[in-house]
Amino acid sequence: MRRMLFRTTLATAIFFFTIVTGTFAAEKVVKIGGAIPLSGPAAYWGICIVEAFEDAAAEINGAGGFKVGDDTYKLEIINYDTKATVADARAATTRLVEKDKVKYIYNQTAASTIGMLQISEPNNVLSMAACWGYLDQFGAKFPLHFRAEMSDYEMGFSYVPFMMEHYGKENLKTAAFLGPDDKDGQDCHFSYQRVMDSYGIKQVGT
CATH class of the missing domain: 3.40.50.2300 (Response regulator)
Structure with missing residues (x-):
């Protein structure tokens, strides 16, 4: 990498x-x-x-x-x-x-x-x-x-399908975001939120 x-x-x-x-x-x-x-x-x-x-x-x-x-x-x-x-x-x-x-x-x-x-x-x-x-x-x-690398948003469309394939779509219903409580973390959360919304995954906490 x-x-x-x-x-x-x-x-x-x-x-x-x-x-x-x-x-x-x-x-x-x-x-x-x-x-x-x-x-x-x-x-x-x-x-x-x-x-x-x-x-x-x-x-x-x-x-x-x-x-x-x-x-x-x-x-x-x-x-x-x-x-x-x-x-x-x-x-x-x-x-x-x-x-x-x-x-x-x-x-x-x-x-x-x-x-x-x-x-x-x-x-x-x-x-x-x-x-x-x-x-x-x-x-x-x-x-x-x-x-230099893809953002969390682009990468999300790779790792979410991977998790669905390997762990079962029915088991991937909720997610929580862990990150710093500053603008960096807030912007990253914004990217994750869009990915989760695209797959109908509910966020239960940040």
């Missing part, structure tokens, strides 16, 4: 750089920045994503890099800790944009996404996040920002 996520986001980054620069004639390295929680309560999520990017980059670089036209390029992954806070995400993104000159940033958690977007969008930096809540942080207002 982590490797698939990396390859999807890498393909997006390469496409973006090709469109912007036409070729990479003046530069043989593509920098990808991570504004990622590496400490604090959300560190588990950030460390997993960082390991995926770094492992896959090492594999690609070890195989000689990747080609765009006649040129061959290597990947450089640069990560800074956001501690899953808005302020630290803003600082990490500022450093990636101003010091490291990255044009592509990946991200994890809702608070980190908010801080990142305050810097990445005005600076025309492409970004992608594994974040399911804060639905208003995606769409027309953030044209350079994308999800």
